[in-house]
Each structure stands twice: as C-alpha cells, then as structure tokens.
Amino acid sequence: MSTATETWSNGVSKLYDEMAELIEVQGSSIHVGYWLDENDRTPLLEAINRCTDVVVGKLELRPGQRLLDIGCGVAMPAIRLAQRTDADITGVTNSQWQVNAGTQLVGFAGLRGQVRVELGDAAALSYPDDSFDAVLMFQSLQHAQDRKQWLREMVRVVKPGGRAVLTDFTAEAPLSSQEIEILHGGSMIPPQPVPSILEEVRSCGLTIDEAVSCGDRIRPSYPAYFERLTRMRPALEAAIGKDKVDGQEQAMRHLLPIYHDKIGYVIITGHKPE
Numbered sequence: 613m614s615t616a617t618e619t620w621s622n623g624v625s626k627l628y629d630e631m632a633e634l635i636e637v638q639g640s641s642i643h644v645g646y647w648l649d650e651n652d653r654t655p656l657l658e659a660i661n662r663c664t665d666v667v668v669g670k671l672e673l674r675p676g677q678r679l680l681d682i683g684c685g686v687a688m689p690a691i692r693l694a695q696r697t698d699a700d701i702t703g704v705t706n707s708q709w710q711v712n713a714g715t716q717l718v719g720f721a722g723l724r725g726q727v728r729v730e731l732g733d734a735a736a737l738s739y740p741d742d743s744f745d746a747v748l749m750f751q752s753l754q755h756a757q758d759r760k761q762w763l764r765e766m767v768r769v770v771k772p773g774g775r776a777v778l779t780d781f782t783a784e785a786p787l788s789s790q791e792i793e794i795l796h797g798g799s800m801i802p803p804q805p806v807p808s809i810l811e812e813v814r815s816c817g818l819t820i821d822e823a824v825s826c827g828d829r830i831r832p833s834y835p836a837y838f839e840r841l842t843r844m845r846p847a848l849e850a851a852i853g854k855d856k857v858d859g860q861e862q863a864m865r866h867l868l869p870i871y872h873d874k875i876g877y878v879i880i881t882g883h884k885p886e
C-alpha cells in the first residue's frame with residue numbers, strides 16, 4: 613500500500629479513536645436514522661435502529677451463517693443482527709478504541725464467541741478468499757481513499773453466490789472546493805452520483821440486485837443530531853470534558869449542512885456471481 617494511502621487511513625483511525633464516546637449522541641450506532649415519510653416524528657435513536665434493520669435486513673442471514681461487517685464501528689449493527697438472526701459475525705474497524713468498546717458491548721449483549729470485533733484495514737482484509745456467507749459495508753465506504761480496493765476486497769472474501777449489502781452517500785448537487793475541503797477535514801471523500809457508484813461496484817465484481825436511493829428518508833438525521841447533542845451536552849461535558857464536546861459540535865456544524873443540502877444516500881444489495 614502506498615504511503616499516501618497509509619497516511620489517509622491513519623487519519624481516519626485517529627479521527628474515530630478521538631471521537632470515542634461522542635458516538636453516544638447517536639446511541640453508539642455510527643450511521644444515519646431512517647424516517648418513513650415527512651410526517652414521521654420517530655425519535656433519532658429509534659430511527660437509527662430502524663435504519664439498521666432496513667439495511668441489515670437485506671442480508672437475509674440465516675442462523676449460523678458467517679457475516680463480515682467491514683467498518684463495524686462499536687458493533688451496534690452486528691449486535692442487533694446477531695440477536696435477531698443467530699448469525700456469526702466478525703466486525704472489522706481501523707479504530708482501536710472501537711475494538712475495545714465494541715468487544716465490551718458484545719460481551720454485555722451476551723454474544724461473546726458469536727460476534728467479534730477485530731482491528732484491520734478494509735483495503736487489505738486479513739481473511740481468506742470466499743470465507744464469508746455475506747458481507748456488509750454500512751456507511752464506511754465514504755472513508756475509502758481507494759474505493760475500488762475496498763470493494764474488490766469485499767467481493768474477494770465473500771463466497772460465490774454470497775450476498776453483499778453496502779450503503780453510500782450520493783452526490784445530489786455540486787460541491788464547492790471549500791465544501792470538499794471540509795469533507796476531507798472529516799476524513800470523507802466527496803460522494804459520487806448513483807450511476808457512477810453502481811458502475812464502480814459492478815466493475816469490482818458484484819452483481820447488483822437492488823439499489824434504493826433514500827436521501828429524503830435519512831435527512832432528518834442531521835437536525836436531530838444537534839438536538840440530541842444539546843440535550844446530552846451537560847452529561848457529556850461531565851463525562852469527557854467541554855473542549856471535546858465543543859470540538860465535535862464545531863466539526864459537525866461545518867459538515868452536516870453539506871450532507872443535509874447536497875448529499876443523499878443509497879442502499880445497494882448484490883451478490884458475488886457463482
């Protein structure tokens with residue numbers, strides 16, 4: 613791997629190590645919520661759980677099947693999925709903080725031995741070819757400097773016929789150079805339009821079965837984030853210090869309006885050809 617790629621990847625892992633407990637604002641699942649329509653007033657944390665269910669439900673896992681969750685955070689989606697399906701799940705993240713926190717959560721959830729959280733790099737997975745029944749990449753691809761490398765690795769480790777589900781942010785309006793810089797500051801690559809994403813995924817060897825664009829369903833996540841952060845602020849400050857909370861709020865005040873106004877979301881389901 614090139615030095616530039618390593619430096620980018622180190623930046624992403626540092627970002628998540630430093631974010632640490634701040635993921636509690638999202639109930640520790642590090643992804644968007646999902647609302648049914650514009651009248652839906654579901655609270656953020658339940659909408660986040662619903663998003664997990666919508667996305668991981670597409671895996672259609674059966675008891676005992678093996679899933680690799682690439683960019684697993686602290687394994688909140690993996691825990692929910694394991695409890696519901698009795699599947700065997702390995703999560704991989706490049707944040708050591710998340711490995712430690714996720715492993716603890718897995719234990720508390722009663723899933724020791726069934727779910728594991730491992731340190732690794734999505735661009736160079738340490739698992740053999742064709743070794744999982746299914747693979748998941750849930751809101752992590754936006755951090756890939758070499759997206760095709762991540763996608764090829766995802767396809768490599770799943771068995772022929774095995775299912776892959778991934779979510780990605782999508783370009784809905786042009787970004788200014790200042791907005792691109794802000795995304796880079798948050799270790800995110802600017803998103804592409806849906807057709808280019810689908811073409812890229814196909815070129816890496818996945819047959820696409822379904823692609824659902826759902827920007828409008830997830831967009832309430834962004835104002836809801838600030839509402840929760842404000843509500844949790846005193847408790848968070850007491851736990852981790854005011855400076856850390858201020859830093860996170862400032863970063864999000866720059867980043868989330870861009871996501872709200874110009875960026876959508878797609879859920880892609882596919883399989884590796886036999």
Ligand SMILES: C[S@@+](CC[C@H](N)C(=O)[O-])C[C@H]1O[C@@H](n2cnc3c(N)ncnc32)[C@H](O)[C@@H]1O
Pocket residue numbers: 621624625628640641642643682683684685686687688689704705706707710732733734735749750751752755756
């Ligand atoms: C937005 S979070 C999503 C976490 C999780 N999928 C969830 O929904 O809660 C992105 C995740 O991708 C992980 N990640 C980013 N770059 C990575 C890399 N090169 N290798 C492995 N994981 C990576 C981050 O550490 C983080 O866990």
